Amino acid sequence: MQKKLLQSFASLGLVQLINYVFPLITIPYVSRIIGPEGYGVINYATAFVAYFNILISYGFDYTATRRIASDPASLNSVFSEVLTARIYLFLLSAALFVVSLFVFSPLSNNKTVAIIVFCSCLTTCLTPQYVFQGMQYLNIFAFTNFIRGLLNCLLILLFIKQADDFVVLPLINLLLGLGIGVFLIVFALMKFNVKFHFVKFKSVWKLLVEERMMYLSSFVVSIYTTTNIIVLGFFATSAEVGYYTTAQSLIFIVINVINLPLSTVLFPYISKSFINDTEEGLNVLRSILPILIYILLFVGILIYFLAPFSIHLIYGNKFDNAIGSLKILAFLPLISMINTFLGIQTMLNLKLDKDFFKVTAMAAVVGFLLNLLLSSQFGFIGTSYSYILIESFVLGALYVTLLKKGINLLLIDRFSPSALIGIFKKIVIK
Numbered sequence: 001m002q003k004k005l006l007q008s009f010a011s012l013g014l015v016q017l018i019n020y021v022f023p024l025i026t027i028p029y030v031s032r033i034i035g036p037e038g039y040g041v042i043n044y045a046t047a048f049v050a051y052f053n054i055l056i057s058y059g060f061d062y063t064a065t066r067r068i069a070s071d072p073a074s075l076n077s078v079f080s081e082v083l084t085a086r087i088y089l090f091l092l093s094a095a096l097f098v099v100s101l102f103v104f105s106p107l108s109n110n111k112t113v114a115i116i117v118f119c120s121c122l123t124t125c126l127t128p129q130y131v132f133q134g135m136q137y138l139n140i141f142a143f144t145n146f147i148r149g150l151l152n153c154l155l156i157l158l159f160i161k162q163a164d165d166f167v168v169l170p171l172i173n174l175l176l177g178l179g180i181g182v183f184l185i186v187f188a189l190m191k192f193n194v195k196f197h198f199v200k201f202k203s204v205w206k207l208l209v210e211e212r213m214m215y216l217s218s219f220v221v222s223i224y225t226t227t228n229i230i231v232l233g234f235f236a237t238s239a240e241v242g243y244y245t246t247a248q249s250l251i252f253i254v255i256n257v258i259n260l261p262l263s264t265v266l267f268p269y270i271s272k273s274f275i276n277d278t279e280e281g282l283n284v285l286r287s288i289l290p291i292l293i294y295i296l297l298f299v300g301i302l303i304y305f306l307a308p309f310s311i312h313l314i315y316g317n318k319f320d321n322a323i324g325s326l327k328i329l330a331f332l333p334l335i336s337m338i339n340t341f342l343g344i345q346t347m348l349n350l351k352l353d354k355d356f357f358k359v360t361a362m363a364a365v366v367g368f369l370l371n372l373l374l375s376s377q378f379g380f381i382g383t384s385y386s387y388i389l390i391e392s393f394v395l396g397a398l399y400v401t402l403l404k405k406g407i408n409l410l411l412i413d414r415f416s417p418s419a420l421i422g423i424f425k426k427i428v429i430k
Contacts, residue, residue: 022149024314026156030169031315036242038166041110043245044238045117045170047229048100048107052093054222056086056124059214061133062348068134076195079131079188081207084199086125093121106233116170123177128188135192144183148176213353220357223364225387228371232383235376244380246315247325248387254299254333258292281349282407285341290415292337300331321380328384335391342398346409355405359397363390 031039060082067078097118101107107114132138155172159165188194208215229248233241303310307326311319347356367390374382402409 022153026153027314028316030156030160031246031319033160034163034166034169035318036239036246036321037237038163038242039246040238040240040242041113042117042166042170043249044106044229044233044241045110045114047226047245048104048114049097049117049121050222050226051219052097052118052121053124054218055093055215056089056121057218058085058089058208059211059218060086061130062344063211063214064130065133066348068130069136072135075131075134075192078134079128079194080197081199081203082130083126083128083196085204085207088201088204090121090125094118112167113170116167116174120170120174120177123174123181126178126181126185128185131188131192131194132184137191140184140187144180148180152176213357214348217353217357217360220360220364223368227368228375228383228387231368231371232375232380236379240321240380243319243322244325244383246311246319246322247329247384250310250314250326251303251329251332254296254303255336258296258299258333258337278350282346282409285345285409286411286414289338289341289409292341293334293415296334296337297331300334303327303333304330324381325384328381328388332388332391335388335395339391339394339398342395342402342409346402346407347398350405350407352405355401356398359394359401362397363394366390366393 064078064082068075101111101114132140152172155176156169159168159172189196229241229245232244236244304327307323307330311323311326315322343356343359347353367386370390371383371386374386376382378385399410
């Protein structure tokens, strides 16, 4: 089991690294052509469409993964239910998006980009990530993402030559995303002999009601992680949105290369541990957390001190204003990782979905008000402070909520050098 777990993490880590190695080749080229304003237009549309992606995803990458991991025989029914539900949710999203085009001026001023970015929701609809997670077969993502990254790099260098070509960026992402999504769903059908049947709307509605807490939690989290860009768009220029999203994108590279693979790989593994023995699952988390905290603390220090060098190297002098924002967000990967382990890895595996939702809902309200205040007063710098403050608030709220349940994952004795050495020895022996 440990060998398979490490292989899965290595595969997903490689996937995420590939996702950002190729962009690190193309970004210095593209950023110097389209500038902060072009990035601002694309990133605003992407942030807005994220709401629809969350609706279509509906948290199934966690809930469906949990169902498949605990009962592999349910694969056919889970796959059919989830895909049918996502088709309905995509149609609903399309209707809401059309209305949004005429209501939100930043979208209506750039309709072409907005429509292209929205069409990428089809990728979310089709991609059966929950199947591969539940069956713990994640190596395929390394291959598909390498192909996607390579093609994306080549197409960008071929077709983006001037500032107006920024529209081509989301179009390339759309076409490659759809291609990969179709391939993955066909591969899943063949590899696991999955049989799809269209589920009746009554059954889909029942599923959506049953899994609503995971969706609502994801939605309210987006209010303080994504709405900051939407709010900023009302008080700042596209260039200022570009400065903030540039810093945020660099932070998300770290989060997606380290945090996301860990979360994706460990969720089904820890789910099984909790099914066998709750204390066993908690001990796994208590052992892993100190190692990750030390690693990401070091990473945060590096990000802070290398912020000027990173911005100049990757984006160029036009993005100097993003340096301050990047420094403010330097320790976000650390806080985000702890929140993921306290919330998703612990509370969801313990079926504390409602408690998790209460924390995120409270954070959404506080975060929105804080973001509104700081963004309107201090622009994109205020948005940066708002993000780091609200994530810190979530960390504290999750920790206190678990303590009230008699659960403490951050044990001081696990952070000692001798404890860390012991953990490494166990991993090596196993």
